[in-house]
Amino acid sequence: MESLGYLLEGFSVALTPENLLWVFIGVFLGTLVGVLPGLGTPATIAILLPITINLNPATGLITMAGIYYGSKYGGSTTSILLNVPGESSSVVTTIDGYQMAKQGRAGPALGMAAIASFVAGTFGVLGLTLLALPIARWALTFGPPEYFALVFLGLTSVVFLAGSSVIKGLLSAVLGLLLATIGADIVSGENRFIFGQFQLLDGIEFIALTIGVFALGEVFVNVEKPIGATLFKVPKRLRDLLPSRQDFLDSRFAMAQGSVLGFLIGTLPGAGATIASFMSYVVEKRFSRHPERFGKGAVEGVAAPEAANNSETGGAMIPLLTLGIPGSGSTAVMLGFLILYGLQPGPLLFTENPEIVWPVIASMYIGNVALLILNLPLVPMWASILRFPYYVIYPAIILISVIGVYSVHGSMFDVWMLLLFGVLGYMMRKLDIPAPPLILAFVLGPTAERAFRHSLVMSQNSLEIFFTRPLSLALLAIGVVLLVLPLYGKARQLRRNVVEEEV
Amino acid sequence: MNGPRTVFSILVMLMLILAACGETAQTGEPTDAAEPTDAAEPTDAAEPPEDTTAFTTDLEIVVHSGPGGGNDTLARAMAQILLDEGLADTLYPVSNVEGGSGAAAMAYMAEQAGEPNTWAVHTSVWLSTPLTLGGDAVTVRDLSPIAQLVEERAVLVVAASAPYETLQDLLDAASTENLIHAGGSVGALDHVNSLLLQDAAGVEFGFLSFPGGGERVAALLGGSAHMMIEGARDFIELEEAGEVRILAAFSAERNPVFPDVPTVAEATDLDPPFVVERRGVIGPPDMPEEAVNYWAGIFEQMMATEDWKVYEEESGFVPSFGGPDVHASNLAEQEETLRGVFEDLGLIE
Numbered sequence: 046m047e048s049l050g051y052l053l054e055g056f057s058v059a060l061t062p063e064n065l066l067w068v069f070i071g072v073f074l075g076t077l078v079g080v081l082p083g084l085g086t087p088a089t090i091a092i093l094l095p096i097t098i099n100l101n102p103a104t105g106l107i108t109m110a111g112i113y114y115g116s117k118y119g120g121s122t123t124s125i126l127l128n129v130p131g132e133s134s135s136v137v138t139t140i141d142g143y144q145m146a147k148q149g150r151a152g153p154a155l156g157m158a159a160i161a162s163f164v165a166g167t168f169g170v171l172g173l174t175l176l177a178l179p180i181a182r183w184a185l186t187f188g189p190p191e192y193f194a195l196v197f198l199g200l201t202s203v204v205f206l207a208g209s210s211v212i213k214g215l216l217s218a219v220l221g222l223l224l225a226t227i228g229a230d231i232v233s234g235e236n237r238f239i240f241g242q243f244q245l246l247d248g249i250e251f252i253a254l255t256i257g258v259f260a261l262g263e264v265f266v267n268v269e270k271p272i273g274a275t276l277f278k279v280p281k282r283l284r285d286l287l288p289s290r291q292d293f294l295d296s297r298f299a300m301a302q303g304s305v306l307g308f309l310i311g312t313l314p315g316a317g318a319t320i321a322s323f324m325s326y327v328v329e330k331r332f333s334r335h336p337e338r339f340g341k342g343a344v345e346g347v348a349a350p351e352a353a354n355n356s357e358t359g360g361a362m363i364p365l366l367t368l369g370i371p372g373s374g375s376t377a378v379m380l381g382f383l384i385l386y387g388l389q390p391g392p393l394l395f396t397e398n399p400e401i402v403w404p405v406i407a408s409m410y411i412g413n414v415a416l417l418i419l420n421l422p423l424v425p426m427w428a429s430i431l432r433f434p435y436y437v438i439y440p441a442i443i444l445i446s447v448i449g450v451y452s453v454h455g456s457m458f459d460v461w462m463l464l465l466f467g468v469l470g471y472m473m474r475k476l477d478i479p480a481p482p483l484i485l486a487f488v489l490g491p492t493a494e495r496a497f498r499h500s501l502v503m504s505q506n507s508l509e510i511f512f513t514r515p516l517s518l519a520l521l522a523i524g525v526v527l528l529v530l531p532l533y534g535k536a537r538q539l540r541r542n543v544v545e546e547e548v
Numbered sequence: 549m550n551g552p553r554t555v556f557s558i559l560v561m562l563m564l565i566l567a568a569c570g571e572t573a574q575t576g577e578p579t580d581a582a583e584p585t586d587a588a589e590p591t592d593a594a595e596p597p598e599d600t601t602a603f604t605t606d607l608e609i610v611v612h613s614g615p616g617g618g619n620d621t622l623a624r625a626m627a628q629i630l631l632d633e634g635l636a637d638t639l640y641p642v643s644n645v646e647g648g649s650g651a652a653a654m655a656y657m658a659e660q661a662g663e664p665n666t667w668a669v670h671t672s673v674w675l676s677t678p679l680t681l682g683g684d685a686v687t688v689r690d691l692s693p694i695a696q697l698v699e700e701r702a703v704l705v706v707a708a709s710a711p712y713e714t715l716q717d718l719l720d721a722a723s724t725e726n727l728i729h730a731g732g733s734v735g736a737l738d739h740v741n742s743l744l745l746q747d748a749a750g751v752e753f754g755f756l757s758f759p760g761g762g763e764r765v766a767a768l769l770g771g772s773a774h775m776m777i778e779g780a781r782d783f784i785e786l787e788e789a790g791e792v793r794i795l796a797a798f799s800a801e802r803n804p805v806f807p808d809v810p811t812v813a814e815a816t817d818l819d820p821p822f823v824v825e826r827r828g829v830i831g832p833p834d835m836p837e838e839a840v841n842y843w844a845g846i847f848e849q850m851m852a853t854e855d856w857k858v859y860e861e862e863s864g865f866v867p868s869f870g871g872p873d874v875h876a877s878n879l880a881e882q883e884e885t886l887r888g889v890f891e892d893l894g895l896i897e
Contacts, residue, residue, distance in 0.1 A: 188772035189756070229649070229680075231757045234734030234895045236680060243651035243681055314766045315758070368769070368791075370762035454647050495757075502754040503772060505726050 048174045055403030059411055064107045067100065068408075068415045071108035075115020076420060079131055080123050081449050090116070106405055110412030114166075118159060118416055121351060122427055125154045127442055129260040133251060134318035134354035136484050137326045139259060141339060141346030148342050151428040153288040157344050158351040159420050160288065161300045165352035166413035168304035169311075169359020170406060173366075180360075181367040184312040189503060190511050192315065193496035194520035196489050199320055201528040202327035203482040213478045221486030224249055231491075232498045244458040252453055253462040254487060256446045258480050261463065262470020264439045287424060288344070296348035299329050303352025310353070311360025314370050318354040319488050325353035331527075358409070366402060603664045603839045609642045610668035612653035620644060622827060622863075623669045629855045635846050649677045654686040660832035664839030667694055667831045672823065674830070675883045676735055680895050688879050692835035695847045696828040696870035696878060698860065700779040701799040702741060703809060705792040707768050715796040715815040718775065722751035729753045730764040730773035737825050738777040740889050741798050744820040745812065768792070779825065780805035781864025798822050805864050823885050826868065828875050844871045 074093055093112050097105040120131020125142035138158065145154040172180075187195075203218045227238040228248030239245040288296075306328060307321040329349040330339045339346050364370040365380060420427075431438075450463045473480055504510035511517050609627060611619040623642045630636035645653040650673045660666045670688075678685040704715065712718040721727060731738040734757055746752055756773055758764045761782060767773040769791060780803045786792045787806070797803040797811045799822060813819045829847060831840060850856050851869050860867060870878060890896050 185766055185770035188767065188770055229733070231733050231759065234680070234893060241683060243648035243655070243677075243685065246648040246651060246677075246681075315760070315763045364762065364766065368765065368786075370765050454652070455645070456647060456652070499756045499772075502756055503726075503728060505754070 048177070051399045051403040052170075052174050052407060054400075055405075055407035056411075058400075058404040059103065059107055059407040064104050064408075064411075065415075067104050067108040068111040068412055069419055071097075071111025072115040072118075072412065072415045072419050075112035075117075076119040076122070076416075077115075078112075079116030079119020081119075081131075081445055103404060103408075107408040107411060110408045111415055113409075114162075114412045114416040117354070118162065118420055121158045121162075122155060125158065125347070126151055126427065126430055127260065127438070128263050129442060129446065130255055133255070133484075133488055134322050134350075134357075136255060136259075136319070136481065137322040137350040138347055140326070140481055141341075141343050144340065144342035145344065145347065146428075146431065150342065150344075151431055152424050153292050153344060154347050155424045155427055156288040156421060157292055157296055157348050159417055159424070160293075161296065161303065161348040161352040162355040163413055163417040164300045165304040165307060165356035166359065166410065169308055169356035169362075170410045170413075172308050172356070173359045173362055173406060177363050177367055180312050181363050184314070184364060187313050187516075188514075189496045189499035190514050190517040191520065192313070193493055193500055194511065194517040194524065195313075195316065196320070196493040196496060198520050198524040198527070199323055199327075199489050200486060200493060201524040202323070202331075203485055210477070213476075214482045217473070217478050217480065218482040218486040221483035222490040224254065224483075225487045225490035225494075231495060242458070244454075244456060248491075249487075250450070250453060250459045250462060251488070253450045253459045254466050255484055256450060257463045257466025258470035258473065258483065260442050260446050261467025262474050262480070264442055265467060265471040266474045267435065267439065287421070292344045295343075296345050298332075299325075299345040299349035300352045302328055302332075303349040304356040307353030307356035308360040311357035312363045314364050315492070317361070318357045320492075321353040321357040322350035323485055323489075325349040355413070362406070362409075600842055603842050604636065605665060607636075607640045607665045607667075609640050610645055610653055610657060610666060611642060612645060612650040612668075612670070612673070614644050614646050617644075619669045619671060619827070625859050626669070626850065629850055629853065629859065630846070632855055633850065633853045635850055648681075650674050651677050651681060651685060654678070654691070657691055657830070657832045658686045662834045662836075663832050664836050667829050667843060669827060670830050671827055672737055672825055672882060672886075675879065675886055676890070679883075679887060679890050680735065682896065688830065688883070690833050692831040692833065692840055693872055693875040693879060694829040694831050694835075694840050695844045695872065696826055696868060696875040697847065697851065698827050698865035699799075699868045700781075700825040700827070700864065701797060701803045701866055702738060702777050702822075702825070703780045703783065703797050703803055703806060704775055704777050704795045704812075705768070705783055705787075706775050706795060707771070708791055708793050710774060710793070712795065713793075715810075715812065718795060719749045719751055719816065722749075722753060727751075727753050727775065728756055728773040729775050729777065730756045730758060730767040731777060732764075733757050733759070735890060735893065735895055737823055740886060741820075741822050742777055743889055743892075744822060744885075745798075745818070748818040748820040749816070779864060784864070799824055804866060821885055823882050826878065826882075827865070828870075828879075830875075840872050 071093075074096070078093060090109060090112055097108045097112075100108060116131075117134070120135040121138050121142070123129045123131050124135040124138040125146050128139050128143040130136040130139050142154045142158070145151065200218065203214055225248070227245055229236050229239075229246050236246060303325040306325045307318075310316050310321040310324065311318075326339075326346060326349050329345050330336050333339065333343075333345065335343070433441075446463065447460055450459050451457070453459060470480065473483075500510050501507075511521060609623045611617070611623045613619045620642060627636070627640040627642065631639050643656075645656045647653075650670070653668060653670075654674060654677075657666070657668055674688055678687040704718075706712050706718065712721065718727065729739075729742050731742065733739070734755070736757075739755060739757070742753060742755070753775075756767060758767065761778065764773070764776055764778075765786070768776050775795075777798060780794075780797075783792055783794065784805065787794060794806050794809045796815045797806065797809050799811060800813075802811055803809060812822075829843065831843070848869055848871075851860075851867055887896070
């Protein structure tokens with residue numbers, strides 16, 4: 046248990062008044078900038094980097110940790126308040142979070158997001174401290190067949206996100222898969238569907254698609270309605286602006302499974318916060334006693350993905366610190382921190398330089414705590430943004446969306462894509478086709494395809510490989526069951542209706 | 549409605565301020581007036597001092613990766629070293645023109661035709677991407693090569709648990725087993741070099757492409773793949789920890805990072821025409837010749853400084869300076885090899 050000792054030592058190094066001041070500044074600025082859609086965590090850190098560059102390394106690191114968590118939280122904030130996901134890991138939060146906001150429960154949603162993130166972050170750090178080495182080795186046994194099976198499981202869970210109509214959900218997912226094929230195919234090297242536009246070589250920009258379909262789609266649909274004065278009712282009492290005891294009770298399972306699931310998925314290099322948040326949401330819905338509440342403002346629907354995308358960071362630090370492998374976007378950022386301060390992460394970092402590594406981990410945790418302390422009191426302030434009338438908020442959403450999308454690559458092409466997808470989002474909403482399956486398929490499709498084709502390379506084109514490896518077989522079986530079960534239930538119902546009609 | 553309105557206006561103001569900061573963060577320096585370089589630096593004693601203010605005023609460095617990417621860190625390091633060593637008066641800003649694997653940056657450079665105060669730090673992807681795009685894509689022949697700076701030589705590694713002690717062992721095994729190479733995108737240099745080796749040895753490897761180095765290492769260590777071919781410095785830590793074994797250097801001479809590792813030619817009897825990753829500097833189309841020579845001279849001086857040598861060693865670069873003509877001919881040679889390989893792969897448009 047010497048790791049625990051190191052962790053405590055790390056805390057003692059990180060916790061100085063100066064550092065504490067800076068981490069709060071980092072959290073505040075991170076949230077503010079993270080609120081702007083399109084500015085995901087890496088971009089936020091890039092923007093705020095000049096502030097940290099003149100600080101001493103330890104303080105700089107802790108400030109960056111604050112910025113990191115702040116920007117993640119900022120992303121969740123816009124997901125909940127404006128239905129505009131700040132980054133891919135907050136897409137799932139929009140499903141129930143925005144519904145809660147519409148019902149005047151933005152405060153509890155925001156508060157629950159912060160608390161779930163905190164709980165999961167704690168779990169993540171503890172897991173990292175106690176389980177790093179054995180989990181690292183386990184994670185390595187995940188090869189392409191297992192990745193495919195995992196992502197297949199994720200894709201079949203689309204059925205659970207589909208809402209009322211399974212067909213429409215599948216339609217949305219297939220559309221997402223189609224859009225995901227655009228770009229350079231990594232396995233064959235061919236450029237698919239780019240129509241000669243080099244801007245499409247890397248595929249459709251995720252932020253343009255997501256913000257277009259969610260935010261602009263929403264704006265366009267609402268433009269048709271007669272203008273009302275206020276957007277949502279925002280309660281005045283402070284008590285209603287924070288999560289209630291009932292919310293906590295409802296979310297406890299969500300926070301637990303979100304933490305564990307997020308952590309485990311985080312340890313797999315290449316599987317990141319997006320998959321973690323989707324899976325956690327789906328598991329929560331599947332095992333809930335009231336699955337019909339999901340999609341209509343269930344607080345667990347916010348707690349689960351928020352927990353998952355936070356503990357994912359802890360999990361992703363395991364391959365980073367034990368093998369020098371950045372597991373996902375969040376740790377690529379972390380890798381950047383470490384390199385910036387002259388550290389070369391690799392298998393030896395953990396064992397040879399514990400005095401550097403543990404203060405870093407401790408700093409991450411302190412950032413997490415600072416986030417909670419700072420943002421909970423500010424929840425009423427954020428929630429009161431919704432007091433503005435439609436005619437202020439919607440132009441603001443459009444403005445922020447365009448700026449956010451443009452800022453990714455400095456390209457007007459992306460902005461036109463944004464508008465195009467806004468129209469798509471509008472059409473989907475009119476036709477009652479759910480948007481989350483499209484995004485899910487868009488994000489997971491390429492991973493699934495790549496893993497599948499890699500598996501075939503490994504097995505020299507034999508499909509056996511999926512079934513001879515136990516873990517892959519197990520995951521695939523669960524996926525098939527998940528896919529078939531609801532359809533089976535519907536078939537039975539259909540037959541019953543037919544029988545009733547005949548009678 | 550007073551409270552929310554104030555909050556809103558503050559938020560808008562903050563947003564605008566941050567957007568402005570974002571602009572400066574991206575370009576690295578607030579856009580204030582550049583100081584004129586009165587004391588123009590002569591490129592060497594024999595040439596008359598020229599007025600180089602036009603070359604250095606508002607200088608922009610272009611890279612095709614995002615902040616923190618390989619070329620970005622190199623460009624920023626160069627700007628810092630140039631400033632510290634007195635070869636520049638200000639810290640030159642770096643513009644990250646991402647998109648299309650370099651195509652966006654190349655298109656941007658083409659727009660600066662005739663300008664003496666822009667240059668880009670580039671890698672071989674500026675050769676490969678136009679080959680796959682075809683059509684009107686900008687190629688390096690449209691631009692003005694200024695200087696070749698360094699080489700990054702690749703090595704082939706296997707997991708330490710693998711039974712192959714030498715490259716020849718690996719090649720022998722490849723004839724009976726399905727050996728798999730974990731690498732980057734199809735057509736990236738590691739894949740190209742692997743194909744050249746396969747051609748020369750008469751064997752075939754399976755290929756798994758992963759966008760990120762981390763995933764490749766995971767595949768190697770987890771047993772999904774048998775080998776990787778990457779720049780040497782990526783393996784320093786892993787080798788020290790005993791996780792991987794380095795079999796051969798993919799270059800004409802041994803790799804200074806791992807001097808005990810034989811080259812492919814030494815380890816086997818093969819001598820494939822490897823494409824070595826080179827990083828260089830290139831200017832816009834029709835860059836004035838005086839500007840090209842000026843910058844080539846600056847870079848030559850930069851590479852002689854202590855600061856640069858330290859940076860080189862830390863980064864695993866092998867110095868390989870070449871002036872404009874050498875750079876241009878090396879680029880042409882590499883392009884030919886790449887074109888051959890891409891045609892075989894069916895990647896050429």
